[in-house]
Amino acid sequence: EVQLVESGGGLVQPGRSLKLSCLASGFTFSNYGMNWIRQAPGKGLEWVASISSSSSYIYYADTVKGRFTISRDNAKNTLYLQMTSLRSEDTALYYCARWARYTMGIRNPLDYWGQGVMVTVSS
Amino acid sequence: DVQMTQSPYNLAASPGESVSINCKASKSISKYLAWYQQKPGKANKLLIYDGSTLQSGIPSRFSGSGSGTDFTLTIRSLEPEDFGLYYCQQHNEYPWTFGGGTKLELK
Numbered sequence: 303e304v305q306l307v308e309s310g311g312g313l314v315q316p317g318r319s320l321k322l323s324c325l326a327s328g329f330t331f332s333n334y335g336m337n338w339i340r341q342a343p344g345k346g347l348e349w350v351a352s353i354s355s356s357s358s359y360i361y362y363a364d365t366v367k368g369r370f371t372i373s374r375d376n377a378k379n380t381l382y383l384q385m386t387s388l389r390s391e392d393t394a395l396y397y398c399a400r401w402a403r404y405t406m407g408i409r410n411p412l413d414y415w416g417q418g419v420m421v422t423v424s425s
Numbered sequence: 426d427v428q429m430t431q432s433p434y435n436l437a438a439s440p441g442e443s444v445s446i447n448c449k450a451s452k453s454i455s456k457y458l459a460w461y462q463q464k465p466g467k468a469n470k471l472l473i474y475d476g477s478t479l480q481s482g483i484p485s486r487f488s489g490s491g492s493g494t495d496f497t498l499t500i501r502s503l504e505p506e507d508f509g510l511y512y513c514q515q516h517n518e519y520p521w522t523f524g525g526g527t528k529l530e531l532k
Contacts, residue, residue, distance in 0.1 A: 306468075347461075347512055349521040361519050397469070404474070411459035411474040411516050417467070 304328040306398050306416035313422045314388055324381040324398030324416055332356075332376035335401035337412060338383050340394035348394075351383065352401065352408075366392075388423045395420050427451055427515050431524030437532040438503055446498045446527045448491075448513035457517035458496045460489055463526075464509040473498060474516070505531075 310322040338350040351372040352361045371384040395418040402413035428451035438444045456476040461469045471480045473489035486501045513524040
């Protein structure tokens with residue numbers, strides 16, 4: 303059974319940093335690209351970042367580019383999101399999601415999601 | 426960025442009924458449209474991808490149609506477990522973008 307479990311969230315002051323983790327199980331993690339998606343309270347879904355299986359390709363939303371870093375450790379089956387210079391608008395539930403492998407390239411959906419971890423940026 | 430506009434925002438229906446949710450892209454995304462179901466306390470679930478391909482394990486009462494800019498998710502013979510939030514997402518180009526969501530409620 304595919305499982306994605308996020309951790310590392312919490313309350314943090316504006317301008318500070320936080321690192322999220324997503325522990326994957328039930329599949330060969332090193333074969334799949336991974337993603338972070340977020341959802342502000344009462345709002346819709348916003349894609350944050352993607353990373354390919356070998357970390358060769360990395361993409362960011364403009365809203366986080368230069369502040370957030372996506373990375374992965376395939377030996378530990380873990381995806382990360384290092385968040386710096388946090389702002390109140392970064393307050394959201396952060397999901398990790400697996401990039402499906404139905405076709406070559408980027409045009410694949412997100413076939414499994416974690417339940418999310420809450421990040422609150424407030425003084 | 427590709428803007429995704431979902432309608433309706435809210436939808437009330439009864440079990441056994443059929444409903445449709447629409448998603449419009451601001452420019453052509455070919456067939457690359459996915460639909461997800463979101464329910465409290467559960468992981469988001471992929472229902473449909475590539476506009477009309479049913480994800481493995483999803484009941485056949487769910488179907489998707491459309492291409493280019495206009496897409497529709499149809500749920501036939503609603504079951505009690507189908508009530509929740511639905512989102513469309515274009516997976517054609519970065520940045521990936523989502524519709525604003527449709528809340529399917531019990532009438």
